[in-house]
């Protein structure tokens with residue numbers, strides 16, 4: 102269970118701050134943006150706020166393609182690596198080689214490593230609202246439960262709630278919104294299998310998983326239909342696997358891209374709907390768009406572009422991925438329709454299983470957001486082995 106370390110009582114002093122860049126949210130997306138600003142010769146004053154201490158609150162099974170951890174020099178947080186992924190249907194098992202290894206990692210450790218690569222002041226505060234759209238050059242005021250913080254560059258990396266959305270934007274509330282929902286338990290145990298379950302016994306429109314991470318196994322259920330409850334299916338899967346139901350954690354998961362900017366604010370990660378539909382893989386997109394946004398903001402603080410130019414460029418770089426996201430959403434709908442039809446599902450997965458087809462399909466999926474866009478070579482890690490860290494290359498100007 103996570104330890105709550107958030108400041109309480111007298112430690113919760115009032116805030117009234119001005120800075121150059123305010124990053125709201127200290128998880129995958131926000132910390133990656135902060136990393137991109139570190140070492141800038143213009144030494145921007147960067148403030149990161151989160152309602153919890155860094156790494157305090159895990160909301161993910163923390164599985165990611167290993168090359169992303171290598172790129173960002175985060176491999177010390179790796180708990181286990183995998184060269185294959187296994188899909189269990191009600192009656193059959195399919196095992197696919199992965200063109201890139203996947204890794205599960207320790208959330209707190211990874212956040213600490215990522216934060217250590219940044220150069221910022223951190224405050225625990227709940228972000229509540231924002232002021233009106235600024236005129237060029239003017240700061241935006243963000244209200245927190247400890248007081249206001251003003252900055253010309255404001256990032257919302259707060260997750261699916263999109264707290265700093267423009268007032269004109271229609272608010273989306275589950276279960277009516279374009280959101281999936283996920284819940285998992287983290288019992289102690291070991292396994293060598295990175296496993297998916299496509300079985301209506303657990304969820305008719307979605308998938309379940311069992312992701313080992315060293316001495317614990319993350320067992321959960323994700324439903325593409327936000328109306329479906331996932332607690333009972335999670336307990337059922339854990340029971341079927343003989344795992345205790347320890348350490349529940351869950352969240353809503355966006356499955357549609359949203360505008361990446363709005364009224365002067367930059368959105369990144371789940372707040373911009375960057376989580377990939379079909380798989381609900383959101384860490385890799387948070388890293389990718391965090392790097393993109395970090396680079397754009399760095400150009401602003403170094404006087405190489407204005408905030409307005411950065412808003413335009415970043416919005417368009419995010420929107421360029423629309424076609425890929427639309428495809429994945431279509432596939433998500435198709436898979437959702439197939440799961441209740443066991444024979445058709447088995448036939449479709451069987452047809453996709455020959456090595457040449459499955460590695461091509463996984464390769465296409467992984468290239469949606471690939472480390473090669475940042476100049477990294479593919480990883481050659483060995484299964485089950487921890488990988489030595491190497492320095493992360495500087496982001497290239499592509500992607």
Ligand SMILES: Cc1cc2nc3c(=O)[nH]c(=O)nc-3n(C[C@H](O)[C@H](O)[C@H](O)COP(=O)(O)OP(=O)(O)OC[C@H]3O[C@@H](n4cnc5c(N)ncnc54)[C@H](O)[C@@H]3O)c2cc1C
Pocket residue numbers: 125126127128129130131150151152153158160161162163164165226227228229258259260261262264282283284285321350351352353354369370371372376381382383384385387
């Ligand atoms: C059960 C489950 C399992 C998952 N497993 C995987 C997986 O294995 N691999 C994968 O790639 N993706 C997975 N995902 C998706 C992934 O967790 C998200 O896409 C990812 O966390 C998004 O990162 P983010 O930085 O945008 O937002 P988040 O990780 O949600 O971080 C948002 C941050 O903002 C803070 N915050 C929120 N509101 C406020 C506020 N008002 N004031 C101050 N701070 C606030 C939060 O404390 C948090 O630190 C999973 C999701 C779920 C629900």
